[in-house]
Amino acid sequence: MQIVLNGRIKLEGSVLALGMFDGVHIGHRVLLKRAKALALQQNVPMVVCTFASHPMMTIAPEKCPPMLSTFDERAELLREQGVDVLYAMPFDSETMDMLPEEYIGELIRRFHPMAVVCGYNHSFGKKGGGSPALLAAIGDALGYSTEIVPKIMLDGHDVSSTVVRGALRRGDVTHARALLARPYARGAKMESRDENGISIALLENGKQDIAFGLYRMLWKQKGHTYPAVLELLQDEKHGIMRLPSDLEISGEGIVQFVSRADGHACTKEQM
Known part of the structure; x- marks a missing residue:
């Protein structure tokens, strides 16, 4: 192209x-x-x-x-x-x-x-x-x-970029994934590691943020993909990522949000 x-x-x-x-x-x-x-x-x-x-x-x-x-x-x-x-x-x-x-x-x-x-x-x-x-x-x-x-x-609902943004604001990454035909992705940088997991910061500040909560995700880095769980914090720009303990990785990668892991997304009325 x-x-x-x-x-x-x-x-x-x-x-x-x-x-x-x-x-x-x-x-x-x-x-x-x-x-x-x-x-x-x-x-x-x-x-x-x-x-x-x-x-x-x-x-x-x-x-x-x-x-x-x-x-x-x-x-x-x-x-x-x-x-x-x-x-x-x-x-x-x-x-x-x-x-x-x-x-x-x-x-x-x-x-x-x-x-x-x-x-x-x-x-x-x-x-x-x-x-x-x-x-x-x-x-x-x-x-x-x-x-x-x-x-x-x-499924009876409009498809538009506005609707995708709304789903992400509610934390409904499953609906967003269906609309996008792929998981929503954000660049991220690993900041530190301790017994609780890996602290990461989401990059690309101009992109749509996601509601804080617990998410199943994929970490993509240097041609490899690892399933993980991300606890996205209330500022919606930092989180704690949990990967298999035997993996030694650092630096920047891509977070792909697969599904909500804490069982709910915010309704429009709760936002």
């Missing part, structure tokens, strides 16, 4: 998938699967056009939601979904003030799309004034097709 950070790109044709794709959850995967199928039919690359950071970081940083994935994690997850080109634009003042029609013009100039695929609630352009319907109307005039992916549901 080619990664382009707002650089020059020259494509004679493409299938373009639009969105933030934070977490690359199962709803995103439906969209990406459809875009890949169209790209294979047309024999052109599948391009994801996204932003390097969340637009709210520019519009109103204090209101920006925590992320489910770092940029590098997002890129790797998109690569696994068959994306050929990941084009990451900066969301700056120029982009923020771009009219929806101007934004579509930029997409056409850069990617020459034969088809554009987006979610039902995708918005773009100044004050989010652009809609899938506008994309489709301009496509009808300029010769690209538009596919709008409807709302995706799981």
Whole structure:
């Protein structure tokens, strides 16, 4: 997969998938699967056009939601979904003030799309004034097709990055895992070890925190995976990890949250 950070790109044709794709959850995967199928039919690359950071970081940083994935994690997850080109634009003042029609013009100039695929609630352009319907109307005039992916549901509930964040805030990592199609992960650093276990600090401060409590987890480090239990403390950034006693490991690794080990998650009313 080619990664382009707002650089020059020259494509004679493409299938373009639009969105933030934070977490690359199962709803995103439906969209990406459809875009890949169209790209294979047309024999052109599948391009994801996204932003390097969340637009709210520019519009109103204090209101920006925590992320489910770092940029590098997002890129790797998109690569696994068959994306050929990941084009990451900066969301700056120029982009923020771009009219929806101007934004579509930029997409056409850069990617020459034969088809554009987006979610039902995708918005773009100044004050989010652009809609899938506008994309489709301009496509009808300029010769690209538009596919709008409807709302995706799981067990009668919406699938969205917002819903995943809510599950993690409640400590419902099982529900989050179902929505993400993988365990939610955080980078972590071992700080000390004693008879109670290994003290760790969660890294990546911009990512969504998880409610404190006891969790079954996997510790991934240097190509190895170890089952463990993590007692996440009330600050939600430090914890005590218990691994098999004969393991001598140190440094940084990845915590994957598998399930709750203390039998409950907070309800919305308890938060």
